[in-house]
Amino acid sequence: MEGKNNEIRINEFLKLISENKGIIYKICNVYSNSREDKDDLNQEIILQLWKSYPNFQGKSKFSTWMYRIAFNTAITNIRKSKQHPIIEALSGTDLSFSEKEDIDYLSEDVNQLYKAISKLKDVEKAIIMLYLEEKSYNEIGKIIGISEKNVSVKIVRGKEKLKKLMNKQSSHV
């Protein structure tokens, strides 16, 4: 009986994840610099979603809950590129710094946009991404855990920063 329930739960989870796979890939694209990092983060997000799934009570939309877990995983976890914490702590250097690689199937303009977003701070990336996804300030606040007022302030700043970065990049091309 328990095995059957578990199978139902897995199938339900697989269906929901497949339907919302765009969320995972967009977050992975924004928070990773290379294909390898992206695959690791993708795997980590799915794993965390699966582990958290029993706590999902349906009080919010599945996509809201999914954004929350996925952003939490992306921001509060260091990927493979930061596997030398002792050296970094001793030297005070960040060894993970690297230029974001282009994603082969995306157009040049979109790659430029991803590169610009990747230059924002981790939390700014999340807020701007949710804004571009046309989420309401209320929903962004619920996902990130800050007030609507704080969301609006951060969006204004993030938009300005992103516009500058995009202009700077296009002037270099």
Add this chain to the structure above:
Amino acid sequence: MSDFNDIKNLWKSADNQIVENESLDSETIKQAIKAESIGITFKILKSIRTGIVALGLSVVFFGYNIYGYSGNILISIFSISCLILSALLLAYLVFQYNSFSKLDQSGLSLQDLIVAKIQYFKKSLFFVHHTIAVGLVLLIFSLNLLTDNNGGNYQVNNIWLYIGLMITAYLIAVMMLYLSHKLYLKQYRTALDDLNKSKLTEMDAELRKDKWIRLLFLAIVLLSVIAGIIILFLKITGN
């Protein structure tokens, strides 16, 4: 790209490209579910597991020492005390392991999760580091007792060198653990600073209040290690 609507349109145009080009089939999801975590939480849990193994082995070795030194009341009492201490610390680490592994699955908002993690780092992780280090010292000590069992007697030739080595082992373990986790704390603090500076200031003030508890704990641990070994040495040598 002067208008932000152009950026919005560009972002939307990527949606179809992503959905068409990225495949996420059931098999890939199942593989990911089976895979091990690679994040910070996993690395901290790995350190805690090391402590659990060290303390688990200490319990076994001290148990064996109670049997091996059954004719020596002093060492037996000492071993029983260390066994109880190891078991208590083991229970504490198991509890911490469960609490920390559940943080990521709590479904908290980003800000609340970062606050919870920083609080864990500043409060519990301090004690976890020291518990793991004490676990390693207890393991070394139980192994010494086990290997140097001379017909139910135990001899310490140079007490100060012995105490020095134990404290050095303890401090090295604490330092290694602290350095390997320090970067994560820095990362969380930056994230919280970006999110809510007043929350960070508020939390810092709260955490500063508990600083003396951590210092007191450290002093008690170090004094216990020194005193325990000296008492044992004095009793063994009969001074």
